[in-house]
Amino acid sequence: MTVVSMPSAPRPGWYADPATAGMLRWWDGQQWTQAQQPLRPLPAVRPRPAVPPHAGHNERLGRIAIVSRAALLIFTAALYASLLGDLIRGYVRLLTTMPGQAPLVDFGSFQRSALLFAASSLLVWVPIPLLAVWTYRSATAGAALGIPAEIEPMWGAVGWLVPVLQYWFPYQAVRDCLPREHPRRRAAAWWWCGDLSTAIAMPVVGFIAVLGLVPFLVVWIVFTAATVATAVLGLRVARAIDDAHRAARAQAGLESQAQPAQTVR
Numbered sequence: 001m002t003v004v005s006m007p008s009a010p011r012p013g014w015y016a017d018p019a020t021a022g023m024l025r026w027w028d029g030q031q032w033t034q035a036q037q038p039l040r041p042l043p044a045v046r047p048r049p050a051v052p053p054h055a056g057h058n059e060r061l062g063r064i065a066i067v068s069r070a071a072l073l074i075f076t077a078a079l080y081a082s083l084l085g086d087l088i089r090g091y092v093r094l095l096t097t098m099p100g101q102a103p104l105v106d107f108g109s110f111q112r113s114a115l116l117f118a119a120s121s122l123l124v125w126v127p128i129p130l131l132a133v134w135t136y137r138s139a140t141a142g143a144a145l146g147i148p149a150e151i152e153p154m155w156g157a158v159g160w161l162v163p164v165l166q167y168w169f170p171y172q173a174v175r176d177c178l179p180r181e182h183p184r185r186r187a188a189a190w191w192w193c194g195d196l197s198t199a200i201a202m203p204v205v206g207f208i209a210v211l212g213l214v215p216f217l218v219v220w221i222v223f224t225a226a227t228v229a230t231a232v233l234g235l236r237v238a239r240a241i242d243d244a245h246r247a248a249r250a251q252a253g254l255e256s257q258a259q260p261a262q263t264v265r
Contacts, residue, residue: 010027010029011029012026012027012028012029013026013027014026014027014037015027016039017036018032020036022038022039023036023037023038023039024036024037024038024039050144051141051144051145051249051252052137052140052141052144054137054141055141055142055144055145055245055246055248055249056141056242056243056245056246056248056249057242058134058137058138058141058238058241058242058245059238059239059241059242061130061133061134061137062134062138062234062235062238062241063235063238064130065127065130065131065133065134066127066131066231066234066235066238067231067235068126068127068130069124069127069131069195069231070198070227070228070230070231072123072124072126072127073124073198073199073202073227074223074224074227074228075123076120076121076123076124076202076206077202077203077205077206077220077223078206078220079116079120079123079206080120080202080203080205080206080207080209081205081206081208081209081216081220082209083116083120084206084207084209084210124199124202128160128161129160131160131170132157132158132160132161132170133157134238135153135156135157135160135170135173135174136153136154136156136157136173138173138174138177138241138245139153139156139157139173139174139176139177140153141177141245142176142177142178142241142244142245143176145245145248145249145252146248147176147177147178147179147244147248148176148179148180149173149176150172150176151169151172151173151176153173155169155173156169156170156172156173156174156176157170157173159172159173167196170192171188171189171192174188174192174237174241175188175189177241177244177245178240178241178244179244182240182244184236184237184240184241184244187233187236187237187240188237190233191230191233191234191237194226194229194230194233195230195234197226197230198223198226198227198230201223202223205219205220205223208220
């Protein structure tokens with residue numbers, strides 16, 4: 001193999017081997033050495049997805065999802081308290097029934113209360129699909145507008161449905177919808193903490209009814225206030241996301257291409 005000298009002495013480094021195609025050879029600043037390595041192709045650049053027409057027009061869907069989430073948490077806590085009282089009274093009557101004595105409880109009513117209590121647990125899942133769709137739409141819009149993200153939009157949406165992932169993935173996706181310097185990113189963290197806290201506390205609030213009506217009402221009113229405050233914070237985050245996305249569209253010269261008539265607003 002003929003080693004060709006460099007016409008000018010560049011800095012030491014890897015350069016295309018003048019004698020072997022597809023290889024790199026080390027130039028020590030004065031001459032070619034025997035060190036070689038394959039020429040690796042540049043990694044493919046992942047194209048940025050096209051900006052969807054709903055970018056900057058997801059606030060209405062977010063409002064519906066967040067408000068329905070708060071309303072159902074408050075309602076389910078009260079429903080828990082009502083059904084739990086019937087269940088406990090029926091269970092106590094069953095325990096106090098003496099052998100050979102006619103039962104003091106209507107089994108049909110007791111079973112209906114038990115079924116309603118189990119079914120009421122499903123109410124808090126009703127807004128979850130809406131939250132998942134809102135998270136996915138907002139996250140895909142943010143990614144298309146070039147807002148850096150730490151999680152794929154699909155994982156953020158799926159996180160609402162998976163019990164373990166729901167403690168972190170949806171928050172990450174919602175937070176990533178806002179630019180890193182945006183002041184509402186901290187509000188997103190507070191909203192997420194409040195949402196998790198109220199969802200976890202909801203069954204406990206219902207069980208307080210065992211202690212009596214007055215303790216339950218006190219705790220339920222505090223719970224309602226916390227849930228409403230969390231929802232208000234979530235609404236502000238939803239608005240901030242749309243405002244940030246509209247600003248990014250305008251900066252990129254895409255605002256004229258928006259089609260609000262085809263989007264949820």
